Amino acid sequence: MPINYYILLSVALFCIGIVGVLTRRNAIIIFMCIELMLNAVNLLLVAFSKMHHLKAAATNAAATAGSDGQLFVFFIMVVAAAEVSVGLAIIVMMYRNIHSVDINFLNRLKH
Amino acid sequence: MNNVLNIAYWIPLLPFIGFLINGLGRKHLSKTATGIIGSGVILGAFVLSIWVFLQVKGGNTHDAHYFDFISVGKLNIPFSFKIDQLSSLFLLIITGVGFLIHVYSTAYMHEEKPEHFGRYFAYLNLFVFSMLLLVMGGNFVIMFIGWEGVGLCSYLLIGFWFKNQEYNKAANKAFIMNRIGDLAFLIAIFWIIAKVGSVNYTDVFSAAGLAKLKAADVVIVTILLFVGATGKSAQIPLYTWLPDAMAGPTPVSALIHAATMVTAGIYMIARCNVLYSLDAAEITRNIIAYIGLATALLAASIALKQNDIKKVLAYSTVSQLGFMFLALGCGAYTAAVFHVMTHAFFKALLFLGSGSVIHAMGGDQDIRNMGGLSKKLKITYITFLIGCIAIAGIFPFSGFFSKDAILLSVYLKSPVLYGIALFAALLTAFYMFRLFFLTFTGKFRGTHDQEHHLHESPAAMTIPLMILAVLSVIGGFVGIPAVIAEGGDKLGAFLSPVIAAAHGEAHAVSHSTEYMLMGLSTVLVLIMIVFAWFRFKNYQRTEATGLGKVLENKWYVDELYDKVIVQPLHRFGGFLKNIVENKVVDGMVNAVGKGVNYGSRQLRLLQSGQVGNYVLLMVLGMIVLLAIQFFIRK
Numbered sequence: 001m002p003i004n005y006y007i008l009l010s011v012a013l014f015c016i017g018i019v020g021v022l023t024r025r026n027a028i029i030i031f032m033c034i035e036l037m038l039n040a041v042n043l044l045l046v047a048f049s050k051m052h053h054l055k056a057a058a059t060n061a062a063a064t065a066g067s068d069g070q071l072f073v074f075f076i077m078v079v080a081a082a083e084v085s086v087g088l089a090i091i092v093m094m095y096r097n098i099h100s101v102d103i104n105f106l107n108r109l110k111h
Numbered sequence: 112m113n114n115v116l117n118i119a120y121w122i123p124l125l126p127f128i129g130f131l132i133n134g135l136g137r138k139h140l141s142k143t144a145t146g147i148i149g150s151g152v153i154l155g156a157f158v159l160s161i162w163v164f165l166q167v168k169g170g171n172t173h174d175a176h177y178f179d180f181i182s183v184g185k186l187n188i189p190f191s192f193k194i195d196q197l198s199s200l201f202l203l204i205i206t207g208v209g210f211l212i213h214v215y216s217t218a219y220m221h222e223e224k225p226e227h228f229g230r231y232f233a234y235l236n237l238f239v240f241s242m243l244l245l246v247m248g249g250n251f252v253i254m255f256i257g258w259e260g261v262g263l264c265s266y267l268l269i270g271f272w273f274k275n276q277e278y279n280k281a282a283n284k285a286f287i288m289n290r291i292g293d294l295a296f297l298i299a300i301f302w303i304i305a306k307v308g309s310v311n312y313t314d315v316f317s318a319a320g321l322a323k324l325k326a327a328d329v330v331i332v333t334i335l336l337f338v339g340a341t342g343k344s345a346q347i348p349l350y351t352w353l354p355d356a357m358a359g360p361t362p363v364s365a366l367i368h369a370a371t372m373v374t375a376g377i378y379m380i381a382r383c384n385v386l387y388s389l390d391a392a393e394i395t396r397n398i399i400a401y402i403g404l405a406t407a408l409l410a411a412s413i414a415l416k417q418n419d420i421k422k423v424l425a426y427s428t429v430s431q432l433g434f435m436f437l438a439l440g441c442g443a444y445t446a447a448v449f450h451v452m453t454h455a456f457f458k459a460l461l462f463l464g465s466g467s468v469i470h471a472m473g474g475d476q477d478i479r480n481m482g483g484l485s486k487k488l489k490i491t492y493i494t495f496l497i498g499c500i501a502i503a504g505i506f507p508f509s510g511f512f513s514k515d516a517i518l519l520s521v522y523l524k525s526p527v528l529y530g531i532a533l534f535a536a537l538l539t540a541f542y543m544f545r546l547f548f549l550t551f552t553g554k555f556r557g558t559h560d561q562e563h564h565l566h567e568s569p570a571a572m573t574i575p576l577m578i579l580a581v582l583s584v585i586g587g588f589v590g591i592p593a594v595i596a597e598g599g600d601k602l603g604a605f606l607s608p609v610i611a612a613a614h615g616e617a618h619a620v621s622h623s624t625e626y627m628l629m630g631l632s633t634v635l636v637l638i639m640i641v642f643a644w645f646r647f648k649n650y651q652r653t654e655a656t657g658l659g660k661v662l663e664n665k666w667y668v669d670e671l672y673d674k675v676i677v678q679p680l681h682r683f684g685g686f687l688k689n690i691v692e693n694k695v696v697d698g699m700v701n702a703v704g705k706g707v708n709y710g711s712r713q714l715r716l717l718q719s720g721q722v723g724n725y726v727l728l729m730v731l732g733m734i735v736l737l738a739i740q741f742f743i744r745k
Contacts, residue, residue, distance in 0.1 A: 022723065022730065104721070110719065110720025
């Protein structure tokens with residue numbers, strides 16, 4: 001499959017994720033959209049990794065070509081996991097104070 | 112060089128010291144002390160000037176170099192004095208007549224408070240200092256320093272009684288009109304520096320210096336220098352300040368506006384005679400001659416109808432200066448300098464005499480209120496008469512010889528111009544004797560109190576009058592033309608090293624023509640005097656009409672200048688002040704402030720405090736960066 005399809009899919013997922021972060025009011029939904037963005041990036045990285053592997057198929061380095069892309073995916077997953085745990089903890093704290101997960105209440109940065 | 116003339120710097124230094132002492136100590140010195148110091152330094156300068164003159168007569172001329180004044184790049188302007196025949200002659204005139212006027216002032220100004228008396232003498236001394244710098248300067252820059260200094264002192268002295276706003280306006284007028292001429296003078300100096308590379312007289316007037324000036328340069332420089340001279344010496348179009356300058360004390364009018372400052376222009380052109388004698392400068396010479404003649408005629412016509420004794424003398428000065436410039440324009444530099452000398456004597460005499468009259472009349476200067484003063488003011492009467500005869504130019508008084516020399520040079524240039532110049536000379540005789548007859552003869556026309564107040568002036572005023580009268584009589588004998596006495600032109604011979612072609616003038620016409628010209632002018636002048644006697648014997652005061660009214664109002668020249676130059680300048684100034692200054696300049700400055708205010712108000716809205724907005728902005732920023740990365744930075 002031409003790599004364009006994978007890139008387009010990844011970009012589409014990324015844009016949906018961005019729009020979601022910007023427009024949604026519920027904090028948990030925003031987190032889901034962030035996850036969506038991260039996974040879109042993962043998809044992109046894996047696609048490129050495969051592309052490089054296929055390109056280097058004829059030469060000797062064919063065995064390990066494109067493995068750095070897949071390696072980076074693991075890093076991103078780890079970071080996503082850590083971030084989610086911290087983020088959800090903050091949302092729980094927020095809920096305990098204002099009994100809502102609506103982000104429009106977060107406007108104290110101005111005073 | 113260790114030339115004995117190096118001590119000539121004491122000549123201007125003494126008046127400068129007098130200025131410092133009288134100026135700084137004016138609140139502490141008594142009037143006697145001020146008078147003695149003020150006059151004493153001038154006497155000292157006069158004695159030194161006599162010594163310098165005798166040295167120069169013996170052949171010892173000198174360029175005294177004192178120190179480097181301005182030294183930048185290739186241009187070196189030294190502070191140097193050029194002591195030669197021309198400057199030593201002027202030194203004598205300035206210090207001699209100046210001393211007499213200082214002595215006269217001690218009596219004339221005796222009603223002033225000591226503080227103002229001291230201020231007066233300080234200004235007078237500063238003036239003499241500046242004038243001496245002017246004539247002794249060895250290059251154009253030192254002359255310009257003196258030039259500006261005399262202009263300044265003229266302003267200070269005209270506005271001496273500063274509480275009167277009219278006098279202040281007259282002082283302003285004098286200074287501003289002078290400045291216009293000074294601008295031309297400055298441009299001429301810059302031009303000379305650009306073309307010749309030096310301002311020293313010896314460099315500019317040497318053959319090498321002249322070679323660096325092309326024909327166009329010569330014309331431009333000579334015309335610019337002449338415009339400077341018109342400002343200082345009151346020629347058309349910059350003459351209207353001089354009659355108004357009569358607002359100053361009478362001794363000031365005598366010294367500054369008759370004998371010395373106004374002759375600075377003639378000195379300058381005489382000093383630059385080498386430049387003006389070049390063939391390329393012929394057009395300038397013509398301009399000078401025509402303007403001089405026009406001024407002489409115009410001022411003489413105005414003087415016919417003036418009723419203030421000092422204004423008549425002021426216009427007479429303008430007219431006589433016109434004669435001197437006419438002589439310069441015809442190439443007769445010696446005749447012009449001769450007339451400067453004789454004019455200094457008889458004009459100072461006339462002014463001081465008028466001061467004596469004003470003193471006797473208790474401050475009234477209107478000749479329509481005078482008459483018959485000869486009975487009570489005998490010395491003033493006789494000396495004034497001598498002055499009038501001298502200015503009319505009757506043999507053997509001094510005015511005859513100098514005026515005759517001028518008229519002869521004009522005749523050599525063009526008989527038509529001679530006719531016009533002769534007519535102006537006749538007008539001179541007429542208005543001077545009109546002044547004389549109206550003031551001193553006939554019945555007294557003033558008030559009873561004035562009649563009782565009439566008295567002859569004290570000795571400090573009459574002795575200078577007598578000395579000047581003697582000089583007016585014998586002063587012409589240094590320049591007797593060759594037709595009357597061979598070798599009698601001592602002045603011409605004296606000045607010949609400085610003034611090129613000082614001798615060739617008189618030999619271009621036959622002796623009989625010269626006798627005829629002399630006789631013609633003398634006879635016509637005598638006829639004019641008799642005519643004036645009959646006309647003003649029984650003077651009735653009448654309103655002026657027609658041409659007389661125009662003359663009395665000075666041909667409305669002041670009003671013309673006001674309409675054409677002063678009012679538009681005022682309006683322009685008002686426009687600049689109200690519109691450009693308030694709206695444009697202030698507007699621009701305020702706009703910066705207002706812009707910052709507006710921008711900050713808009714930028715403040717970015718800080719909404721809502722996290723969502725901040726995330727949006729982050730995303731937008733990232734998009735911009737991506738766009739730059741992919742589309743602009745290839």
